[in-house]
Amino acid sequence: MITVETFNTHREASSALNDRTRFLAGGTLLMRDVNYAVPGIEHIVRSLEPLRTIRSEGDSVFIGAAATMLDVINARETAFLAPVSRAVGGPAIRNMATVGGNLFAPSPFGDFTTALLALDATIHFADGRQEEIETFLAQRDSGRRIVTAISVAPPLSGSFLFSKISRTKPKGPAILSIAVRLPSGGQEARIAFGAMGPTPLRAKAAEAALSRTRIDEQGIAPVIAVATEGLAPADDALASQWYRRQVAPVHLKRLLLGGQR
Amino acid sequence: MARKPISFTLNGNEVSIFVGESANLMEELRRNVGDLTPKHGCGQGTCGACTVMVDGEPQLSCITLAQSVEGRSIETVTGLSQGPVLHALQQAFIDGFAAQCGFCTPGMLMAAKALLDRNPRPSRDEVIEAISGNICRCTGYEPIVDAILIASGQSREVRR
Numbered sequence: 001m002i003t004v005e006t007f008n009t010h011r012e013a014s015s016a017l018n019d020r021t022r023f024l025a026g027g028t029l030l031m032r033d034v035n036y037a038v039p040g041i042e043h044i045v046r047s048l049e050p051l052r053t054i055r056s057e058g059d060s061v062f063i064g065a066a067a068t069m070l071d072v073i074n075a076r077e078t079a080f081l082a083p084v085s086r087a088v089g090g091p092a093i094r095n096m097a098t099v100g101g102n103l104f105a106p107s108p109f110g111d112f113t114t115a116l117l118a119l120d121a122t123i124h125f126a127d128g129r130q131e132e133i134e135t136f137l138a139q140r141d142s143g144r145r146i147v148t149a150i151s152v153a154p155p156l157s158g159s160f161l162f163s164k165i166s167r168t169k170p171k172g173p174a175i176l177s178i179a180v181r182l183p184s185g186g187q188e189a190r191i192a193f194g195a196m197g198p199t200p201l202r203a204k205a206a207e208a209a210l211s212r213t214r215i216d217e218q219g220i221a222p223v224i225a226v227a228t229e230g231l232a233p234a235d236d237a238l239a240s241q242w243y244r245r246q247v248a249p250v251h252l253k254r255l256l257l258g259g260q261r
Numbered sequence: 262m263a264r265k266p267i268s269f270t271l272n273g274n275e276v277s278i279f280v281g282e283s284a285n286l287m288e289e290l291r292r293n294v295g296d297l298t299p300k301h302g303c304g305q306g307t308c309g310a311c312t313v314m315v316d317g318e319p320q321l322s323c324i325t326l327a328q329s330v331e332g333r334s335i336e337t338v339t340g341l342s343q344g345p346v347l348h349a350l351q352q353a354f355i356d357g358f359a360a361q362c363g364f365c366t367p368g369m370l371m372a373a374k375a376l377l378d379r380n381p382r383p384s385r386d387e388v389i390e391a392i393s394g395n396i397c398r399c400t401g402y403e404p405i406v407d408a409i410l411i412a413s414g415q416s417r418e419v420r421r
């Protein structure tokens with residue numbers, strides 16, 4: 001039997017975590033596992049702390065871990081992330097799925113996290129510590145820490161691109177998703193892929209090529225040539241890893257050229 | 262099995278029940294409260310047959326922890342009609358043959374209600390988006406989209 005313990009704060013909930021305990025946020029992934037009696041879940045902890053606030057502070061936007069995709073769509077401060085949130089599931093999923101839970105969603109999920117990776121977001125934990133998103137993703141499955149918020153600097157206007165490729169539209173899990181932050185005004189180039197590895201991953205060779213080129217068909221050829229270097233897609237029911245490798249450069253090219261090709 | 266007491270509003274009526282610790286809302290509404298309108302299609306958030314409204318927004322009851330709805334307001338298809346008078350959505354579904362086997366219908370109706378409550382005159386694309394989390398294996402979707410447009414007082418020819 002799975003037991004459930006409810007705490008008033010994320011910090012208190014965090015002290016109850018161990019190997020057989022899972023934290024419940026929106027439940028869109030965890031409750032599936034509970035319904036299907038996936039082994040290894042013995043105890044669920046939840047927190048009543050309303051960490052759904054989205055606010056600007058200095059150069060960054062803070063998004064509470066319990067903010068849902070719908071909250072992100074509705075908040076003025078996160079207008080740059082609204083197209084990403086709209087790409088997650090259908091309306092009911094968007095009303096339940098949290099930003100914090102998306103950070104832990106296994107491939108092919110994690111579209112929102114892919115965007116956060118391209119935007120160099122910072123993850124804030126209940127113990128007061130914080131971590132760059134790339135470091136966090138590299139070790140996320142070994143950590144037992146509760147996330148309370150993420151902070152992210154809004155991209156310069158027109159410099160953030162996102163696209164999700166799926167078989168069923170408007171809803172459907174990703175064959176892959178791509179988020180790009182173009183180099184401009186001191187921002188470094190970032191290219192992040194979702195569903196192209198166990199967690200969202202940066203395409204670092206492509207980023208390096210993007211930072212020294214102009215955006216036109218000829219200019220981006222070297223970027224496209226190394227698009228999948230360092231990525232590790234898997235076979236799943238949606239696509240084989242071979243297919244993902246073949247189509248990822250094509251979709252990156254389309255995204256960079258604004259859908260022209 | 263330990264059970265937890267919770268209270269919530271169901272279609273305007275106060276409900277107080279004991280729920281299983283890790284039970285989902287769909288199970289408790291069906292087995293415990295006796296409201297059979299949320300259907301068990303997949304139990305994993307994929308089909309939308311169990312869609313209910315919680316505090317005015319659509320939610321998948323199969324992946325909602327039952328005890329998390331303490332103090333919240335839940336709407337299901339049971340609350341749609343006023344006695345014998347059907348809701349405009351229900352009538353349009355009947356008139357337009359938008360229900361065949363009917364298994365997806367309660368979820369479709371609640372997803373559609375959530376849309377019309379917020380956006381009384383949606384475009385065709387907005388209707389398609391609103392039911393994009395709901396699977397229907399019978400109708401091919403077009404009669405459902407038409408019925409929702411007609412329930413909103415518009416013609417089925419409404420533009421995308």
Ligand SMILES: Cc1cc2nc3c(=O)[nH]c(=O)nc-3n(C[C@H](O)[C@H](O)[C@H](O)COP(=O)(O)OP(=O)(O)OC[C@H]3O[C@@H](n4cnc5c(N)ncnc54)[C@H](O)[C@@H]3O)c2cc1C
Pocket residue numbers: 022023024025026027028029030031065066087088089090093096097098099100101102103104105108109110111112145146147148172173174305306307
């Ligand atoms: C039908 C369907 C469609 C979906 N479509 C998409 C999609 O298009 N794109 C996409 O990216 N995802 C999709 N998902 C996956 C999922 O809904 C999202 O990734 C969502 O953001 C997960 O958040 P949650 O709050 O529901 O997580 P939960 O299910 O509550 O938790 C998931 C995991 O994250 C951990 N966790 C949650 N919050 C925290 C926290 N604050 N700190 C530490 N650990 C935490 C939990 O311990 C748990 O292991 C879909 C799911 C379903 C069922």
Ligand code: FES
Pocket residue numbers: 300301302303304305306307308309310311312321322323324
């Ligand atoms: S039964 Fe809940 S989504 Fe299928």
Ligand code: FES
Pocket residue numbers: 359360361362363364365366396397398399400
């Ligand atoms: S009417 Fe049969 S599944 Fe929709």
